[in-house]
Amino acid sequence: MATFSLLPGSVALITLTNPPVNALSAAVRAGIVQAVQRSVEDPKVKSVVICGQNGRFCGGADIREFAGPMSGPPLVPLIHAIEALDKPVVAAIEGLALGGGLELALGCHYRIAHTTALLGLPEVTLGLLPAAGGTQRLPRLAGLPAALDLITTGRHISGTEALELGIVDQVTDGSALDIALEFAKSIVGRPLNTRRLSTLPCRCPTDIDNLLDRFMVQVRQRARGALAPVACVGALRAAATLPYAQGLRKERELMDTLFNSGQARALQYAFFSQRVVGKWTLPSGARWDNTTSRTISTAAVIGLGTMGRGIAVALALAGMSVVAVETQEKQLSEARQMVPAMLQREAGRRGLDTAPGVISFCSSLQDVSEVELVIEAVFEDMALKLQLFRQLSAVCKPDTLLCSNTSGLDIDQLAAATQRPGLVVGMHFFAPAHIMKLLEVVCGTRSSPETVATVMQLGKRMGKVSVAVGNCPGFVGNRMLKPYTEQANFLLEEGAMPEQVDKVLEEFGFPMGVFRMSDLSGLDVGWRIRKAAGLTGPGVEPTRTRQGRRYSPLPDQMCEAGRLGQKTGRGWYQYDGPGGRVARSDPWVQTFLDAYRARHNLAARVIAAEEILERCLYSLINEGFKILQDGMAAGPEDIDAIYVFGYGWPRHRGGPMFHAGQVGLARVLEKLEHYQQLHPDVAPMKPSMLLRRLVAAGSPPIQKWRELIHRERVHSQL
Numbered sequence: 001m002a003t004f005s006l007l008p009g010s011v012a013l014i015t016l017t018n019p020p021v022n023a024l025s026a027a028v029r030a031g032i033v034q035a036v037q038r039s040v041e042d043p044k045v046k047s048v049v050i051c052g053q054n055g056r057f058c059g060g061a062d063i064r065e066f067a068g069p070m071s072g073p074p075l076v077p078l079i080h081a082i083e084a085l086d087k088p089v090v091a092a093i094e095g096l097a098l099g100g101g102l103e104l105a106l107g108c109h110y111r112i113a114h115t116t117a118l119l120g121l122p123e124v125t126l127g128l129l130p131a132a133g134g135t136q137r138l139p140r141l142a143g144l145p146a147a148l149d150l151i152t153t154g155r156h157i158s159g160t161e162a163l164e165l166g167i168v169d170q171v172t173d174g175s176a177l178d179i180a181l182e183f184a185k186s187i188v189g190r191p192l193n194t195r196r197l198s199t200l201p202c203r204c205p206t207d208i209d210n211l212l213d214r215f216m217v218q219v220r221q222r223a224r225g226a227l228a229p230v231a232c233v234g235a236l237r238a239a240a241t242l243p244y245a246q247g248l249r250k251e252r253e254l255m256d257t258l259f260n261s262g263q264a265r266a267l268q269y270a271f272f273s274q275r276v277v278g279k280w281t282l283p284s285g286a287r288w289d290n291t292t293s294r295t296i297s298t299a300a301v302i303g304l305g306t307m308g309r310g311i312a313v314a315l316a317l318a319g320m321s322v323v324a325v326e327t328q329e330k331q332l333s334e335a336r337q338m339v340p341a342m343l344q345r346e347a348g349r350r351g352l353d354t355a356p357g358v359i360s361f362c363s364s365l366q367d368v369s370e371v372e373l374v375i376e377a378v379f380e381d382m383a384l385k386l387q388l389f390r391q392l393s394a395v396c397k398p399d400t401l402l403c404s405n406t407s408g409l410d411i412d413q414l415a416a417a418t419q420r421p422g423l424v425v426g427m428h429f430f431a432p433a434h435i436m437k438l439l440e441v442v443c444g445t446r447s448s449p450e451t452v453a454t455v456m457q458l459g460k461r462m463g464k465v466s467v468a469v470g471n472c473p474g475f476v477g478n479r480m481l482k483p484y485t486e487q488a489n490f491l492l493e494e495g496a497m498p499e500q501v502d503k504v505l506e507e508f509g510f511p512m513g514v515f516r517m518s519d520l521s522g523l524d525v526g527w528r529i530r531k532a533a534g535l536t537g538p539g540v541e542p543t544r545t546r547q548g549r550r551y552s553p554l555p556d557q558m559c560e561a562g563r564l565g566q567k568t569g570r571g572w573y574q575y576d577g578p579g580g581r582v583a584r585s586d587p588w589v590q591t592f593l594d595a596y597r598a599r600h601n602l603a604a605r606v607i608a609a610e611e612i613l614e615r616c617l618y619s620l621i622n623e624g625f626k627i628l629q630d631g632m633a634a635g636p637e638d639i640d641a642i643y644v645f646g647y648g649w650p651r652h653r654g655g656p657m658f659h660a661g662q663v664g665l666a667r668v669l670e671k672l673e674h675y676q677q678l679h680p681d682v683a684p685m686k687p688s689m690l691l692r693r694l695v696a697a698g699s700p701p702i703q704k705w706r707e708l709i710h711r712e713r714v715h716s717q718l
């Protein structure tokens, strides 16, 4: 709702009241309409101030309402009514003015903001555009280039930057509301014509077409198939070239198209998934809201390779005092050089003069004896990690949390090596660890709820999307990646080329196909893991079946040929030299594949893009269903957040589990059955029991899956 009060000095104060962000729900819009009406009719009112309750102006349209039929007064005429008032209206922007919230403020005659308030039009991140006049008013106020930047990226700006761009009239470090109330009294009677943005011409440079064309090319490249950024440029072109009323019609037309696109649904789902994963639950019943966490202020990182360096920087950026330990002298001296520079650069990128935390370097484990939490980031080798955990257990204070940055090793085994198994948990970061948003928090069978809560909380402080997952080989993300990469290798055996598979996946929206990605991370990473698992190495028969299931030795043979990816200048592609970045097709790979197929009597066939996509994605999705079935992820949102934030799954496709729902669960099942019939020896193609149950239950919407899983588990059907 919105409240109306008449204050001394004849100022009407309209307060938006819808915690926590005062979103413009139907009730709030109805409240504003009534309050505006009273302001018009009451002769005692000489000016109006609009603010939000609890120091937050407005977080925009109520996103939850997008899922149902539209009701309540529409926003566009409401904002026009405010703009048309002949009494001055001032927006007092504290906390945030986002989306429809900023559009409401743009309809006011003046805007006064706190210096730290967040302003922006983030609709594009929800698959939409600012459709309450935002695409038409902002370029009239701030100019076309600034509007293009803000609307196509959706980035938030501070009150201070908003002042520089001319979006607000004044900023303050004090109370924006108090200043706005005083200001409103002082401007009674001033002419308002020049303050009504919809009546002003668009502020455009002379070469509009050139600017828009260049921008469109950039936006299309960045969008990777997302519709909204492109539509935003379309709406801004209308603002620059058409009268306001026609521009507004174009804005609405584009909004209708976006609104009804699957992409908007996917992006709104992704918005809520990100928040759902913060509300974690464990199979024991421990949850985010019934478990207390400890506040950590001192931490240690053991091992200063690429991951360890990134983790140390991420901890310091979160305000922690960090002890960074490396026993190899050369690596330690490199880290001493690199880490402070990384920290300074990243602090700068976040608008900070210096990082809030500090990092000290040392070479002895004894130096971590006093910290509250340790993260080991040594080489991915179980024997090495076990030895380290034993040492840490002896060296650290009894209540220090011991965390492993493993990408798939058994957390229970590590916990068992210590005297404090309840304080052991996995923290699986993604490289570069100070930049990538995802953190898998791996809960062992003995990890205490307080340990999980503390690490989830720490992840949040580090700006990560932390997802609590169960302890199984590869956890969630890498476990699903395995059948996906396996399928890609099988496709090569059957006739595809790496660049063909990659093209299909990149057209789907991944920033990199599976083979380009493998070249980037290094083919030896998986090779080492397969050797440790006894799948390859001296004495292992070079057959296409290993340990009772189909196996492709292709990646092993690439490694044996010294083709480890970008680092050796040769992998699935060729590069300009070791460390080269630009991938080019390599005729060597074609010859290598031809010889391989000949050796194994495999006839190469032409494989359609559809089959490539289905086999890669559906095997990954099927593993996701198995993970849900095993209780290794609490819900589909957890898996989807992991894939969007850690594995480059295109956000406008929601995540793999959401995508399965969009395609239709029955169709995914049918396709898996089809491919399983063709490849009966490929276990990951065998449809999961959960997928079958969901289809049998009529393919309920994704929001209902948790309920079904819980019910089926109680009745031991899964």
Ligand SMILES: CCCCCCCCCCCCC[C@H](O)CC(=O)SCCNC(=O)CCNC(=O)[C@H](O)C(C)(C)COP(=O)(O)OP(=O)(O)OC[C@H]1O[C@@H](n2cnc3c(N)ncnc32)[C@H](O)[C@@H]1OP(=O)(O)O
Pocket (backbone or CB within 6 Å): 020, 021, 023, 059, 060, 061, 062, 063, 064, 075, 076, 096, 098, 099, 100, 101, 103, 122, 123, 126, 128, 129, 130, 131, 132, 134, 255, 256, 259, 260, 272, 275, 276
């Ligand atoms: C048939 C054809 C129909 C065509 C329709 C055409 C319609 C035409 C007219 C449309 C008018 C369009 C108006 C406008 O242009 C559209 C919009 O405004 S879209 C919304 C834009 N706003 C945003 O994107 C902001 C989203 N929110 C955030 O970024 C963050 O939440 C925040 C505001 C920065 C706050 O962050 P935090 O403090 O960290 O808090 P949380 O993120 O955890 O959020 C707390 C809580 O609030 C919920 N929430 C936040 N924002 C909204 C929102 N806008 N609507 C609803 N709910 C919101 C969030 O989910 C959390 O909830 P909880 O998890 O606690 O339940």
